[in-house]
Amino acid sequence: MNGYAGKILRVNLSTGKISKENTPAEVAKNFVGGRGFGAYFLFKEVPSHADPLGPENKLIVSSGPLSGLLIPGAGKCDFTCKSPLTGGYASSSLGGLFTAEMKFAGIDSIIFEGISPKPVYLFIEDNKIELRDASFLWGKGTITAEKELKEMLGEEFQIAVIGPGGENGVSFASINHDYGRQAGRGGVGTVMGIKKLKAITIRGTNSIPVADLEGYRKAGIALYKSCKEAEGLKFWQSYGTPGVTSWANEVGAFPTLNFSAGSFEGAKTLYGQVMREQIVVTDKGCFGCPSPCGKYSRMKRYDTQVEGPEYETIGMLGSNVGLADIQDVAQANYLCDELGIDTISAGSVIGWAMECFGKGILTLEDTGGIELRFGNVQAVFSLIRQIAAKEGLGDLLSQGVKKASAATGKGSEKFAIHVKGMEQSAYATHNATAMLLAYMTSDVGAHHNRAWAITYDIQVGREKVTPEKVAHVIWLQNFRPMFDVLGACRLQWVELSIERDLYVPALEAITGVHRTWEDLEKVGARIWNLTRLYWARENDGFDRQWDMPAARFYEDPPTTGATAGQITSLDNVNKLLDIYYEQRGWESNGLPMPTTLEQLGLTELVA
């Protein structure tokens, strides 16, 4: 199959059996690759009500048909499993060089099953594939372990690795790669840890077949030309995602002191421009990326290095916990990376705990003597270590903010900032209804990247609740994740504004199949509805209550900053959902109607 490596690798960690099967053409046709493959295999193969931490859960690692090709940012790798954080669908995207190497090794997806009796890593060098003992790496940090593996195997090996967070069962453990890229969200690293799979190491030397080589080469170079001519290229290369920090603070979207506000007093020293000047050493790109947003930084104060911090981390481990020094935030980022936990969820649970402490819900006795006040940098570092080790207060926080607040009670659930158990990423949504709806209905819980609608809010009127606004969120949800399905990055479209139709001839020349973006958006809708059904299948009583945002966003207007006094009413929250369900072809309880499933060709699969 052109554009595909052609094989699915299946690794049973309980038995040690390793096998390959052909990538099914029908699945490639209907679900294309990447996230689509992940959603399909999860729904089809993981039994209903499987324990996320049990042997029945699977970790599905997928490339897409653009991965590894001459396409901007063709290095997006999808990790899918049943989430130990939310109990629903988890899909997390990893950048870097890993997924291209999968394709060069002849593999479209790897499906990990079972639980290994002892720590192992998967070794792949073209057709030489074996599980190897990893006891010498167990307990080591991700950066340390990656370095050790590269020294042992060679620089050309691409490595995905977990840290102590994943080994210890932190619910939001990450999978790390290339000294700073993560599949961070939803606990994909937790599942890897439970399976006792420390790392995946890959080197491949094969070519990827394409349908029309010259057409592909020309279409690929045209995409690069468009990126290189883009007006926004220089800014994006200089600052990457931290370039939006100043904007987010100015419009009141910057998560501040556990999302109690959207503008932060100390924000200026966290801006991308300050970061570039003070700590950035190298621009670091994913596979084939002409606009590298990765910023490799050195923190002189701590004598450490980190790739980052990204905007999300600056928000969640900066303003959200009251830190205003970019070196401190970068050091918190480094600790999370090395220990293998998600910076977004970590910043959320720490922000929640700080608010609990301020309100007297958590006391010095609970914190082991730590003055858990906003802005206490040592407290942030201590809690990150405690979370990864599941020690002290970290044991509670390692379960995620939904479970931690449910166990703590005393009204703390009201300021636990999550949807469906997924901590909300770094956009404050007190008065940004499209972004709020995007978080409410995101397929993995409150994550931003499916529909980054906040600029649209500002553009059309942030408080508006209209069918047009909802339709825009749905369009984004169907369209944007298709980049994760295709295995390439969306940011050239988002940030450089390159024409999306430039991808159409490239995809056709690569796969030999003509698909317009409208065709691809239908695939996006198919995957979206399938994952919705997955949530309902796995969670008895799943209904619209699961789509409700944190109460803070309809009850608790900020008292400071750009959004002071602004809030979305509960009536409008419900109105957003009503319109959304209607436009999606879903019942008022939030489940897809049979006719919707029929139109999307899902009836047979979900029967």
Next chain:
Amino acid sequence: MRLYADFSRCSGCHACQVACSLNLFQENNPKKSALRIIPHFPVPGTYELKVCTQCGDCAAVCPTNAIKQNSKGAYYVDYAECNLCEACVPECPEGVMFIKVDLANHSWKCDLCGDCVQVCGTDALFIDEIDAPVRHSASSQAA
């Protein structure tokens, strides 16, 4: 003319290598390219790029005269003439003369097609006169 690499601008994305393999082999395979990217991570966190300087040392030692000059004055391998003797490989001061028998039955090197430059988004790669000013000679910097 020759290819230059300012590796302080390299972000390690490998687009250059994919474009190179498409030109040299009509294949999508960065392992079959004529540039080398050497990452230095986690410390100091920089990339080193090795490219052909068109010095001609490879051609000078080739016993079969398989390494010839094209219309741009760049040395290229006439695949039919290469007998895989490997005389050229140790002569290359940049380590960008390649023989990998498991991947191809001939040697390969940069023929100055320029496709890598077209896809390099950070302008780490560029083509200039062979004796261009020193500021262009970043490929000989230490990492």
